[in-house]
Each structure stands twice: as structure tokens, then as C-alpha cells.
Amino acid sequence: MEVLNNYQRKKLDESNDEEFYSEPKFVYHLDANFRHYLSNIYKNEISDYSTVLDLMSSWDSYLPEEKKYKKVIGHGLNKQELEKNKIFDTFWIQNFNLNQEIPLDNESVDYCLMVAAWQYLQYPENLTREIVRILSNQGKFIIAFSNRAFWHKAPNIWTISTEEERIKYVRKVLITNGFNEPKIIKKFNQPNLNIFNFLSKDPFYCLIATKE
Numbered sequence: 001m002e003v004l005n006n007y008q009r010k011k012l013d014e015s016n017d018e019e020f021y022s023e024p025k026f027v028y029h030l031d032a033n034f035r036h037y038l039s040n041i042y043k044n045e046i047s048d049y050s051t052v053l054d055l056m057s058s059w060d061s062y063l064p065e066e067k068k069y070k071k072v073i074g075h076g077l078n079k080q081e082l083e084k085n086k087i088f089d090t091f092w093i094q095n096f097n098l099n100q101e102i103p104l105d106n107e108s109v110d111y112c113l114m115v116a117a118w119q120y121l122q123y124p125e126n127l128t129r130e131i132v133r134i135l136s137n138q139g140k141f142i143i144a145f146s147n148r149a150f151w152h153k154a155p156n157i158w159t160i161s162t163e164e165e166r167i168k169y170v171r172k173v174l175i176t177n178g179f180n181e182p183k184i185i186k187k188f189n190q191p192n193l194n195i196f197n198f199l200s201k202d203p204f205y206c207l208i209a210t211k212e
Helices: 032-045 079-084 124-134 163-175
Strands: 050-055 069-076 090-093 109-115 135-145 183-187 204-210
Touching (some): 032 109, 032 135, 032 183, 079 090, 124 135, 124 163, 135 163, 163 183, 163 204
Parallel strands (some): 050 069, 050 109, 069 090, 109 135
């Protein structure tokens, strides 16, 4: 079911995303607290010997190394970044704003991950239905994001919304396109008066949805 209108799908920079991501970015876009929360969620949510798909990924997937995986599949837009991600068994490159069809078999994935990436999707409804198709029975979709983005590459729905509205928007796309009511996790680090701790405190938002 469609959730967005044409205006909400538009973004400031409509040039091909592959151009923007052509140069590798070997940096952490999220702070250590955020990465720690995320790895803990993966530790608790992902069963051993599962097939995991990390969509719109980079050179680090934040997956706990002590887990045993059946297979970890990566997807993204920059080949050099994906090649550097040592946890991937295989990966492919695809621009989801041009083509939302995922080249994987029905029910072939147990967990689908998306970190700091939903904010760039112009057709999240189509992609969500594809994720439902490829997820196994009771498969989970784990989406995490903060309040950061390359704003010129994010569609209007993201840039004009408050942080709370963004959670509601992601939830609406999920529950209208094949997922059960998601579990929502929010964490905020209270900065203390120490100037060094005051910097770099990313809010953490995560939605965990199970296939209907």
C-alpha cells in the first residue's frame, strides 16, 4: 500500500545516487554509543546459524563477531566499501531508488537489517513488500537510524518531519505492507557537563518488525 505522495518522495538532489556514493567513505556515520546499542540488539534478536541480509550497507555491519551465521549477504552502492566488509559472504550493488526488486529467492533470508539508510528511500513501500517476500516465516526486519543524514539526498518526507514523525512514518510503511506491529526502541544519551562528552551523542531509534 502506498504511503507517500509525489512531493514526499522528492529530494533536493535528484541526481543519480550512484554518483554521490562513487567515492568510498571509510568513516563511522554513527557514534560509539549508537553502534554499541545496535550490536546488542543484533546479539539478542538474531539466532545463530541464520541467513542475514544487510541492506544499504557499508564497510562495517555492526554484527557481533561471536555469533555463528549461516550466511551474511551485503548490499550497497559502493564496491570498495562492501569489499572491505569482512563479514559478508557475498554482496551486490543496486540503487533502490531506481529499482526495488531484490535479486533473492522467496523466503531465503531470516533477518534483514537496515542502518541509517531508510532516510534515503524514495519508494519504501515497494522495497518493504520485497523484503516481506524474501524473509522466511517469522523473519525479522531490523531498522535503525538516528537524526543524521546527507540531507540533500533524503526525500522530503524525512527532511520535513520531526524525529517522532519519522518513527511513525516507518511504522506506517511496515504495517501497511506486510509486517506486524513493530517493537520500537528509543535511547537518548544524556550529555553531562564535561565538554568532551557533550559532543557526539546520537539518539538511537530502532524498529523491529516480524513478517505477518
